[in-house]
Amino acid sequence: MRRPTVLLFDIDGTLVTTGGVGRRAIERAFHRCHGRPDACSLIRFDGMTDRSITRLALQAIEVEVTESGIDTLLEVYIAELEAELRASPPDNYRVHHGVDRAIDAARERGMALGLGTGNVLEGARLKLQHVDLYRHFSFGGFGDDHELRVELIRRGAERGAEKLGKKLDECRVVIIGDTPKDVDAARGIGAESIGVGTGSFSAAALREHGATYAFDDLTAPGALTALLGD
DSSP states (O other): OOOOEEEEEOOBTTTEEOTTHHHHHHHHHHHHHHSOTTTTTTOOOTTOOHHHHHHHHHHHTTOOOOHHHHHHHHHHHHHHHHHHHHHOOGGGSEEOTTHHHHHHHHHHTTOEEEEEOSSOHHHHHHHHHTTTOGGGOOEEEOTTTOSSHHHHHHHHHHHHHHHHTSOGGGSEEEEEESSHHHHHHHHHTTOEEEEETTSSSOHHHHHHHTOSEEESSTTSTTHHHHHHTO
16 A cells, blocks of 8 residues: 655755746845845855855855844845746746646645745745745745754655644655755655756766656656656
8 A cells, every 4th residue: 555645845946947036036135134245156055945045145244143134134035036036037937847747646646745945935935826836835844944954854744744644654755856955855854855857966966866766857757656656
């Protein structure tokens, strides 16, 4: 008998390509708050959480890091993200191939569909509502749950198990992401990982890093089978 399954999808590079709206929004937030739009220039965002990006950027411009300071920057970031999304050209912002089919198939199987993302909850909502995907996800682990990706992924898995009315150790948990950090987080909670080469890392690189499965995208042969556990 198939085990109850929790799926946690990353957002940027996995579900959607955003054309850089998040980076531009955080740069504008730093410009508004500290006059330093260059604060994030040396930071690679792939697989990072919003709070850790903000913390590193504050350190880079030698501003004292406080939790309230991070909170203030992220509030400004959300306002800037809304503005960036309104101005985003449609051809720069798209859902990746195979995502809609994967979501439909998982729902038909009664799987718990959630998010596992370094985005704060409000940022995740804005990014996915922009392409009418947010309605599919009723829970998740987010950047405001924890600064460490493995811990927010753990929280998302716990919420998914609760959604299914099961204990976490009774569930199959699958993390779908486009970075080695997604693979590491899955390993950290004893979950399966499906790497997709739709971001900055190839499927081969994610497979070499230890992903349970890795595909160019979710339309690739075997991807849906791996996702559904067939």
